[in-house]
Amino acid sequence: MSLTEDMYETTVGLEIHVELATDSKMFCGCEVSFAGEPNSRTCPICLGFPGTLPVPNEKAVEYTMRIGLALNCHIAEHSLFHRKNYFYPDMPKNYQISQYDSPLCERGHVDISGDFGSTRVGITRVHLEEDTGKSVHMGGTGRIADSEYSLEDFNRAGTPLVEIVSEPDIHSADEARIFVAELRALLESLGVSDVRMEEGSLRVDANVSVRRRGETQHGAKVEVKNMNSIRSVGRALEYEERRQRDALDAGEALVQETRHFDEKTGTTSSLRTKEFAFDYRYFPEPDLVPVAPSRELVQQLKESLPELPAARRERFASEYGLGSADIEVLTASTKTADWFEAAAAVYGGDPKKVVNWIIADLYGLLNEAGFELHETSFTPAQLAGLISMIDAGKISGKQAKLVLTGMFESGDDPEKVAADKGLEQVSDAVAIEAAVDEVIAENADAADKVRGGQMNTIGFLVGQVMKKTRGQANPGMVNELLRQKLSS
Amino acid sequence: MSDEIVWASATELARRLEAGEISSREITEALIARTEEVDPKLHAYLQRTDDRALVAADAADTRHAAGERLSAFDGVPLAYKDIFVTRGVTTTCGSKILENFVPPYDATVVARCEAAGLPMLGKLNMDEFAMGSSTENSAFGPTRNPWDLDTVPGGSSGGSVAAVASGAVPWAWGTDTGGSIRQPAALCGLVGVKPTYGLVSRYGMIAFASSLDQAGPITRSVEDAAALLNLAAGGDEMDSTCLKEPVPDLLEGIDAGIDGMRIGIVREFQREGSQPGVRARVDESLTRLEKLGATLEEVSLPSFEHGISAYYLIAPAECSSNLARYDGVRYGRRAAGAEDIVSMTSRTREEGFGDEVKRRIMLGTYALSAGYYDAYYGKAQKVRTLIARDLERAYQQVDLIVCPTSPTTAFRLGERTDDPLAMYLSDVFTVPVNLAGNAAISVPCGLSDDDGLPVGLQIIGRSLDEKTMFRAAYAFEQDLGFGERPQL
Numbered sequence: 001m002s003l004t005e006d007m008y009e010t011t012v013g014l015e016i017h018v019e020l021a022t023d024s025k026m027f028c029g030c031e032v033s034f035a036g037e038p039n040s041r042t043c044p045i046c047l048g049f050p051g052t053l054p055v056p057n058e059k060a061v062e063y064t065m066r067i068g069l070a071l072n073c074h075i076a077e078h079s080l081f082h083r084k085n086y087f088y089p090d091m092p093k094n095y096q097i098s099q100y101d102s103p104l105c106e107r108g109h110v111d112i113s114g115d116f117g118s119t120r121v122g123i124t125r126v127h128l129e130e131d132t133g134k135s136v137h138m139g140g141t142g143r144i145a146d147s148e149y150s151l152e153d154f155n156r157a158g159t160p161l162v163e164i165v166s167e168p169d170i171h172s173a174d175e176a177r178i179f180v181a182e183l184r185a186l187l188e189s190l191g192v193s194d195v196r197m198e199e200g201s202l203r204v205d206a207n208v209s210v211r212r213r214g215e216t217q218h219g220a221k222v223e224v225k226n227m228n229s230i231r232s233v234g235r236a237l238e239y240e241e242r243r244q245r246d247a248l249d250a251g252e253a254l255v256q257e258t259r260h261f262d263e264k265t266g267t268t269s270s271l272r273t274k275e276f277a278f279d280y281r282y283f284p285e286p287d288l289v290p291v292a293p294s295r296e297l298v299q300q301l302k303e304s305l306p307e308l309p310a311a312r313r314e315r316f317a318s319e320y321g322l323g324s325a326d327i328e329v330l331t332a333s334t335k336t337a338d339w340f341e342a343a344a345a346v347y348g349g350d351p352k353k354v355v356n357w358i359i360a361d362l363y364g365l366l367n368e369a370g371f372e373l374h375e376t377s378f379t380p381a382q383l384a385g386l387i388s389m390i391d392a393g394k395i396s397g398k399q400a401k402l403v404l405t406g407m408f409e410s411g412d413d414p415e416k417v418a419a420d421k422g423l424e425q426v427s428d429a430v431a432i433e434a435a436v437d438e439v440i441a442e443n444a445d446a447a448d449k450v451r452g453g454q455m456n457t458i459g460f461l462v463g464q465v466m467k468k469t470r471g472q473a474n475p476g477m478v479n480e481l482l483r484q485k486l487s488s
Numbered sequence: 489m490s491d492e493i494v495w496a497s498a499t500e501l502a503r504r505l506e507a508g509e510i511s512s513r514e515i516t517e518a519l520i521a522r523t524e525e526v527d528p529k530l531h532a533y534l535q536r537t538d539d540r541a542l543v544a545a546d547a548a549d550t551r552h553a554a555g556e557r558l559s560a561f562d563g564v565p566l567a568y569k570d571i572f573v574t575r576g577v578t579t580t581c582g583s584k585i586l587e588n589f590v591p592p593y594d595a596t597v598v599a600r601c602e603a604a605g606l607p608m609l610g611k612l613n614m615d616e617f618a619m620g621s622s623t624e625n626s627a628f629g630p631t632r633n634p635w636d637l638d639t640v641p642g643g644s645s646g647g648s649v650a651a652v653a654s655g656a657v658p659w660a661w662g663t664d665t666g667g668s669i670r671q672p673a674a675l676c677g678l679v680g681v682k683p684t685y686g687l688v689s690r691y692g693m694i695a696f697a698s699s700l701d702q703a704g705p706i707t708r709s710v711e712d713a714a715a716l717l718n719l720a721a722g723g724d725e726m727d728s729t730c731l732k733e734p735v736p737d738l739l740e741g742i743d744a745g746i747d748g749m750r751i752g753i754v755r756e757f758q759r760e761g762s763q764p765g766v767r768a769r770v771d772e773s774l775t776r777l778e779k780l781g782a783t784l785e786e787v788s789l790p791s792f793e794h795g796i797s798a799y800y801l802i803a804p805a806e807c808s809s810n811l812a813r814y815d816g817v818r819y820g821r822r823a824a825g826a827e828d829i830v831s832m833t834s835r836t837r838e839e840g841f842g843d844e845v846k847r848r849i850m851l852g853t854y855a856l857s858a859g860y861y862d863a864y865y866g867k868a869q870k871v872r873t874l875i876a877r878d879l880e881r882a883y884q885q886v887d888l889i890v891c892p893t894s895p896t897t898a899f900r901l902g903e904r905t906d907d908p909l910a911m912y913l914s915d916v917f918t919v920p921v922n923l924a925g926n927a928a929i930s931v932p933c934g935l936s937d938d939d940g941l942p943v944g945l946q947i948i949g950r951s952l953d954e955k956t957m958f959r960a961a962y963a964f965e966q967d968l969g970f971g972e973r974p975q976l
Contacts, residue, residue, distance in 0.1 A: 044593050281857055288728050
């Protein structure tokens with residue numbers, strides 16, 4: 001680390017929005033779904049028609065509390081919904097039903113570790129609100145500024161949205177990236193959301209400020225938006241950190257502003273300056289009654305939490321003896337980890353073999369095809385079956401790779417794929433013996449050499465038998481038979 | 489014959505229908521004829537749905553012929569204040585901004601009455617978005633008081649009371665946020681009820697001030713009011729603020745009399761500058777109640793003095809948010825030729841809203857704004873709590889509280905339109921009841937000696953104790969025998 005870098009410290013706070021995967025919207029019965037014709041999943045309530053009233057989705061409230069518990073938060077005894085008032089055409093009521101000074105969950109934490117070591121990131125709050133619709137700007141480049149008109153799609157309006165706010169306990173781009181990854185894994189393990197950043201079911205905004213070490217005054221807070229993947233979070237914050245440090249080095253003042261991250265250039269650019277905070281005129285939502293979860297309910301929810309990523313990682317180390325690199329890859333997704341465990345259970349043998357097949361071979365195929373493991377029709381039992389075939393000597397390791405590709409493409413069982421490809425290693429002693437006898441007869445000179453003690457010629461004869469059996473004979477058996485027959 | 493129909497109570501009409509003495513069609517035709525006769529002078533109706541009513545009446549008659557009834561009032565027509573959303577029938581809320589709005593759904597109150605077989609005669613005039621005490625704020629012209637066409641019928645449910653008071657319809661639905669059922673009922677010699685907040689569903693009732701609005705019946709008899717309320721009251725899953733407790737039959741025991749009932753007279757109201765003619769009738773009414781067996785005692789409600797101030801902060805605050813949805817994006821009026829969303833929304837609201845609505849939106853926005861929230865909205869909510877507590881304490885001593893409904897009789901059209909504050913003071917006796925959420929009824933207690941115009945007596949009950957309130961109102965009504973009608 002250079003002397004210059006040592007001079008500064010970076011402070012990052014993250015604001016994460018999570019779209020909940022409930023069946024229906026937050027305040028009405030409309031279906032929550034990613035796809036669909038515009039304005040096909042709306043009703044008078046989520047369109048803000050005159051006279052309509054919100055009725056809270058109990059499952060969404062439950063999911064929010066589960067998230068809070070998984071983040072070690074205190075669950076409020078008495079929580080209120082508030083109206084956040086501002087005008088924007090993607091918001092039907094021109095106010096958003098959200099939470100203000102009495103959120104459902106508060107004061108939690110997440111532990112993360114990486115190259116930087118380990119650190120605890122505080123969670124300020126977790127609250128529940130409704131999502132807005134989507135604007136599509138027509139007639140220009142797609143941004144508002146040069147558009148001729150805009151279209152509003154309210155399918156998303158009213159989707160339950162959880163907002164998670166971290167304390168400013170993150171001090172590098174890397175920490176931020178790992179925090180988001182850990183949070184994502186945690187949310188996925190709870191089964192409360194699809195958490196796909198590229199689809200918008202997980203959205204991250206960051207507040208970054210850099211100051212000279214030792215300064216008590218905080219640096220200007222810069223909001224960074226439009227980071228659409230975990231990798232982008234790292235890239236955007238790295239850029240922003242450097243930009244702020246360079247500015248301070250040059251003696252420039254930094255302004256409080258909102259900056260937009262550009263994927264292509266990897267840079268941030270200013271959207272607007274934030275001289276004053278917008279006044280949302282929050283007041284308690286008079287159409288809803290307070291949420292007052294009993295302590296019994298909270299305890300029940302706590303007890304029913306699934307195995308969270310941290311605990312799972314520990315168990316993978318102790319139960320399967322896996323190394324941290326493998327663990328990280330396998331537990332990046334709950335569904336992948338589940339898949340691995342199912343395969344290992346069916347297989348029953350050394351789990352490391354299963355890991356290797358997944359990471360070394362299967363992932364290659366998945367990446368090329370663009371699928372995730374659980375999205376294929378490939379089952380854990382099928383992988384287990386493949387490895388068992390190798391163990392039983394029915395196919396070689398090399399052949400197995402071909403079978404794997406075949407299984408991946410067709411979804412068929414390994415036995416069927418091997419048979420179709422004619423790859424079943426021939427271990428039938430009689431068939432092999434016949435081939436060996438033929439080869440000995442056809443290659444009398446070589447055979448004599450072996451009888452005479454020139455053992456390295458056996459390789460040539462083995463090769464001939466392999467050719468004759470189109471590579472399917474069990475080479476070990478061939479070798480053994482030749483030795484027997486040619487020993488004088 | 490038609491005169492008998494026009495002035496018969498709904499209960500009487502139901503009895504005659506049941507006895508086969510009359511048909512629903514005859515009733516409906518007679519009311520339509522009466523409306524033709526009087527409405528050109530009154531302008532109570534914004535929209536008449538005669539054809540639809542006749543179809544419904546015929547359907548009721550068909551059912552009756554087959555010995556079936558959807559309810560005890562199957563076939564008795566009614567009309568709705570134009571604040572209740574009616575599927576397929578334009579609903580304006582008295583505003584240009586909803587001039588051509590045709591809702592795709594029914595308010596719960598409407599749905600329940602339709603399910604009970606009550607034919608709808610039309611939608612009734614009102615102050616725009618229920619803001620007003622005279623119906624002069626309607627965007628479509630004022631309604632006149634049948635008792636004196638140069639005076640106001642009161643507001644905001646002016647159309648409802650004018651129609652019922654003139655015999656054009658036996659009963660109608662209004663809404664009451666600060667007195668908008670009770671005050672016009674008093675000014676037109678009718679019975680008007682504001683039920684306990686939460687007794688009747690607000691789903692489909694266009695929101696003005698969510699924590700204050702309540703739907704209620706406007707009738708010519710106490711019995712009819714209890715009967716209409718019976719049809720609609722009770723839990724609704726579409727409204728989180730609607731109480732789930734089962735509602736008792738409000739007619740049951742209505743004639744049990746008031747012997748031994750303790751009635752409170754508000755000390756702080758004795759100082760109010762009510763019109764002498766109003767004061768005289770109210771004082772006589774108190775004597776009458778004593779004669780009927782009630783005991784009178786003084787109660788002190790010191791925070792009632794601040795009722796108007798608190799109301800005119802809370803109601804505008806909530807309305808500023810509730811009316812934000814009218815922006816021309818999804819329904820209703822949209823200003824033509826705007827270049828961007830800001831100008832489209834501003835011009836739509838500038839053109840579509842009347843002065844009083846704009847005044848309250850601005851007041852409300854201010855009361856909620858940063859730096860002022862605590863001093864205004866926050867403080868008003870505290871006053872509200874004090875008002876509720878004063879009432880609770882009073883109800884430990886007494887069963888009901890009685891006072892004038894309105895400090896004056898009907899004032900002249902145009903008399904207060906230049907002085908909003910003078911207009912607001914019409915609500916001094918009614919507003920505290922909305923703030924506390926209690927039930928209250930206004931019953932006619934005679935005509936004023938000053939001007940021969942009706943005077944209303946307000947009876948305020950404990951929350952969810954409508955039955956006691958109805959019992960007292962019924963006993964009073966039966967003893968007084970108020971039989972005067974406007975001479976149209």
